[in-house]
Amino acid sequence: MWPLIDFHKKNVLTGLMFLVFLSSLLYIDWGPELIHAGGGTSLWQMVKGMFTPDLSGDILLLALVASWQTLVYAVAGMTLAIIFAFGFGTLASGVLAQGSLGRSGLKTFFRGVLGFMRAIHELVWAWLFVAAFGLTPFAAVFAIAIPYGGILGRIFADMLSDVPPQPIRALQAAGASRLQLLIYGYLPLAAADMTSYTMYRFECAIRSSAIMSFVGLGGLGYQIDLSLHDLKYSEVWTFLYFLIGLVIVVDLWSQVIRKRLVA
Amino acid sequence: MSLRLSLLIALVLIMASWAHIFFVDQASLSELFSEENRQHGLQFIRQLIGLEDEHPAFLEGQSWKKALTLTFETLVMSIMAIGFATTAMLVTVVPAARNVAQGSLTLVRRWYNWLIFCFFRLCYIFSRAVPELIWAMMIIFIFNPGLLPGAIALALHNFGILGKLCAEVIEDLDLRPIRNLASSGASKAQIFIYGVIPEVLPKFITYILYRWEVIIRTTIVVGFVGAGGLGMEFKLSMSWFHYTEIALYLLCYVLLVFFVDLLSEGIRRAVKS
Amino acid sequence: MAKVMVKLDGIRKQYGETTALSSLSFQVDQGEKIAVIGPSGAGKTTLLNILARIVEPDEGRLEIDDQPAHRYTGRQFAHKVGVIRQQFDLVGSLPVIHNVLAGRLKDWGFFKSCLSFLWPQERHLAVEALARVGLKDKVYEKTAHLSGGEQQRVALSRLLVQRPELILADEPVSALDPARAHDILAMLVKLVEEEQQTLIATLHTVEYAKTYFDRIIALRDGRLYFDLPASEVTDEQLSQLYHLSELNQYVAAH
Numbered sequence: 145m146w147p148l149i150d151f152h153k154k155n156v157l158t159g160l161m162f163l164v165f166l167s168s169l170l171y172i173d174w175g176p177e178l179i180h181a182g183g184g185t186s187l188w189q190m191v192k193g194m195f196t197p198d199l200s201g202d203i204l205l206l207a208l209v210a211s212w213q214t215l216v217y218a219v220a221g222m223t224l225a226i227i228f229a230f231g232f233g234t235l236a237s238g239v240l241a242q243g244s245l246g247r248s249g250l251k252t253f254f255r256g257v258l259g260f261m262r263a264i265h266e267l268v269w270a271w272l273f274v275a276a277f278g279l280t281p282f283a284a285v286f287a288i289a290i291p292y293g294g295i296l297g298r299i300f301a302d303m304l305s306d307v308p309p310q311p312i313r314a315l316q317a318a319g320a321s322r323l324q325l326l327i328y329g330y331l332p333l334a335a336a337d338m339t340s341y342t343m344y345r346f347e348c349a350i351r352s353s354a355i356m357s358f359v360g361l362g363g364l365g366y367q368i369d370l371s372l373h374d375l376k377y378s379e380v381w382t383f384l385y386f387l388i389g390l391v392i393v394v395d396l397w398s399q400v401i402r403k404r405l406v407a
Numbered sequence: 408m409s410l411r412l413s414l415l416i417a418l419v420l421i422m423a424s425w426a427h428i429f430f431v432d433q434a435s436l437s438e439l440f441s442e443e444n445r446q447h448g449l450q451f452i453r454q455l456i457g458l459e460d461e462h463p464a465f466l467e468g469q470s471w472k473k474a475l476t477l478t479f480e481t482l483v484m485s486i487m488a489i490g491f492a493t494t495a496m497l498v499t500v501v502p503a504a505r506n507v508a509q510g511s512l513t514l515v516r517r518w519y520n521w522l523i524f525c526f527f528r529l530c531y532i533f534s535r536a537v538p539e540l541i542w543a544m545m546i547i548f549i550f551n552p553g554l555l556p557g558a559i560a561l562a563l564h565n566f567g568i569l570g571k572l573c574a575e576v577i578e579d580l581d582l583r584p585i586r587n588l589a590s591s592g593a594s595k596a597q598i599f600i601y602g603v604i605p606e607v608l609p610k611f612i613t614y615i616l617y618r619w620e621v622i623i624r625t626t627i628v629v630g631f632v633g634a635g636g637l638g639m640e641f642k643l644s645m646s647w648f649h650y651t652e653i654a655l656y657l658l659c660y661v662l663l664v665f666f667v668d669l670l671s672e673g674i675r676r677a678v679k680s
Numbered sequence: 681m682a683k684v685m686v687k688l689d690g691i692r693k694q695y696g697e698t699t700a701l702s703s704l705s706f707q708v709d710q711g712e713k714i715a716v717i718g719p720s721g722a723g724k725t726t727l728l729n730i731l732a733r734i735v736e737p738d739e740g741r742l743e744i745d746d747q748p749a750h751r752y753t754g755r756q757f758a759h760k761v762g763v764i765r766q767q768f769d770l771v772g773s774l775p776v777i778h779n780v781l782a783g784r785l786k787d788w789g790f791f792k793s794c795l796s797f798l799w800p801q802e803r804h805l806a807v808e809a810l811a812r813v814g815l816k817d818k819v820y821e822k823t824a825h826l827s828g829g830e831q832q833r834v835a836l837s838r839l840l841v842q843r844p845e846l847i848l849a850d851e852p853v854s855a856l857d858p859a860r861a862h863d864i865l866a867m868l869v870k871l872v873e874e875e876q877q878t879l880i881a882t883l884h885t886v887e888y889a890k891t892y893f894d895r896i897i898a899l900r901d902g903r904l905y906f907d908l909p910a911s912e913v914t915d916e917q918l919s920q921l922y923h924l925s926e927l928n929q930y931v932a933a934h
Binding site (some may be wrong): 153154158164166169171172180183184214216217223265271272275276277282285333351352354358368388392397404 | 420423424425428432448451480483486487488532533540550554610612627631645677
Binding site for chain 2 (some may be wrong): 732734754756757759761762763765768769770771772773774778780783785786788790793794797838842889
């Protein structure tokens with residue numbers, strides 16, 4: 145029925161995507177060799193460890209220190225990311241540029257930069273930094289700062305260009321310069337949205353920071369890695385619970401802030 | 408908790424973190440930007456772009472063939488991952504919506520609905536709080552290296568995120584059309600087909616595609632621990648110091664990311680209209 | 681002598697402290713067109729929701745077509761009673777035809793409903809119904825793209841397909857501008873007459889009630905204030921109905 149083609153377009157697309165998923169399963173050689181020789185026992189021990197995490201004093205202390213370290217890299221990385229995002233984001237939003245040609249040129253260029261920053265995963269950045277500069281906490285900090293700066297910057301740019309035009313025009317009429325417009329007009333108007341998005345990203349940064357262990361930096365991921373290799377699954381779960389707890393705390397905090405900002 | 412207190416906590420956290428990095432970890436910025444490091448960094452870049460190599464990988468057909476096969480495998484892994492995550496989400500999302508648990512959507516209230524609701528929500532929080540890479544590390548103890556463990560690890564993390572997002576879509580459903588369908592005599596299954604699916608499907612697809620874009624960026628990372636695809640070879644080349652291969656894989660990875668972004672943007676636009 | 685379509689006997693409904701309806705009794709014959717009016721908070725919507733079985737009364741009996749209302753199954757009830765509300769009652773993302781055919785779901789099994797989602801079944805019914813409300817050219821349009829008045833006409837054609845004996849209209853025109861509202865009400869009344877149905881509508885505007893309906897039931901503070909043929913209702917009664925309640929609110933507030 146042709147008139148319904150618009151309505152069915154998304155249904156057909158959904159069906160197609162489902163088929164693509166099904167055919168991707170054919171790529172796997174389904175057989176017993178998929179699973180490790182000891183895979184079953186590992187799984188069983190992991191599940192057992194989930195209900196019997198190691199709660200001895202040593203491990204708890206270790207987990208606490210590792211959580212702090214994870215938090216430190218996340219916070220430091222986010223600080224830089226916010227700075228990058230502000231710089232590139234305002235430039236990419238085009239609110240500072242005069243004239244339409246300059247504006248679109250500036251926009252395209254800085255959006256491209258931001259796109260490149262976030263196209264590469266934080267761990268790949270970390271790897272590159274460690275390979276280039278050796279093992280330093282800055283590798284983790286920059287590795288978080290660059291892709292998060294890219295994501296935040298892109299969202300900041302969108303939020304700044306979505307600011308309602310009336311208050312801006314009023315400021316313009318009062319003779320404000322471009323920079324004054326940004327400070328007294330755009331930023332206060334977009335601040336609430338920018339803050340709540342930053343908080344959401346902070347939660348993600350905690351997770352990213354936890355996996356920085358893979359380039360040899362400490363933190364919760366490092367401890368999980370060590371315990372896994374010693375096959376001490378109950379310790380693994382202790383650290384995992386600390387990580388989950390950390391993420392939940394940050395999540396709750398950002399929810400509180402979001403509620404306050406809306407009200 | 409007021410905003411001012413939040414700001415204070417944030418500032419204290421920021422200062423404490425940087426203090427930790429400078430004083431406890433003893434990291435120094437001047438050392439980072441020392442002449443030695445600059446040389447080292449330049450050398451690294453020269454190696455990456457193949458100035459130090461007589462046969463850079465990206466000039467050899469054989470390497471390209473291998474890299475492109477790996478890229479395709481990575482794409483397959485991402486599709487499996489989002490497929491698994493979506494399937495698990497679809498199975499659990501209805502009882503995990505608050506308005507279903509309360510009975511305001513289904514118009515039936517049962518005590519165990521709350522129990523199921525809490526259980527699934529807990530699963531979501533759990534699965535999304537653990538990063539993909541850590542899931543992959545654990546899963547690699549169960550499965551042999553390959554695409555499947557990578558896909559499962561990616562799916563485990565994204566299941567929680569998709570579940571939360573999609574449950575909220577159901578919670579935001581407008582109940583008036585659904586009640587009206589009920590009062591024109593539609594059964595529960597009919598209400599589901601005509602009242603729920605068409606309203607939630609476009610939003611579900613948007614979220615699924617958005618997560619797919621994130622997954623494709625992360626596939627390389629789960630590969631690091633042996634979960635197959637570009638990431639696994641990337642790490643191998645790293646440990647063999649085959650710099651030009653690294654550069655080639657990075658190039659393929661970035662191209663793949665841009666390709667998936669374009670594709671998902673296109674599908675999203677088609678679904679929206 | 682027309683048969684009795686609706687019979688209410690001593691209906692009472694309480695929401696916490698407030699009494700929404702108290703000991704309300706009246707009777708509606710087949711073919712009557714009744715407007716329920718009264719100041720806001722008088723219990724009009726509660727009454728309609730009780731008639732539509734969305735709300736259960738705390739006390740009293742409700743009979744629809746000589747049977748206690750609760751005896752009907754959902755599907756049987758949909759044959760007896762159809763509901764139209766403000767314009768937000770259609771599924772916006774569906775094409776118009778699906779929203780109209782939703783009136784047939786009560787007679788369709790699961791398989792046929794699925795099939796119809798892909799390929800509309802009994803299409804002629806929907807097209808005829810839409811033609812009667814003047815929307816023949818919008819059969820495949822996305823419902824959300826239609827204007828408020830058009831959406832109400834789609835809701836009317838759903839009722840035409842559903843063919844209940846009694847139609848309950850809850851503020852059917854309150855979201856529309858006056859010109860549109862007159863159109864919709866005139867159409868509703870005309871269709872009800874053509875189909876020999878019974879109509880009970882709640883209304884904000886007294887003028888509509890006097891123009892289009894033949895009997896007016898006025899509620900105030902959950903009680904029956906008057907129940908008269910539309911032609912016998914005087915302006916004085918109306919002003920008292922609305923004024924007194926404002927006065928009461930004034931007294932209660934001080």
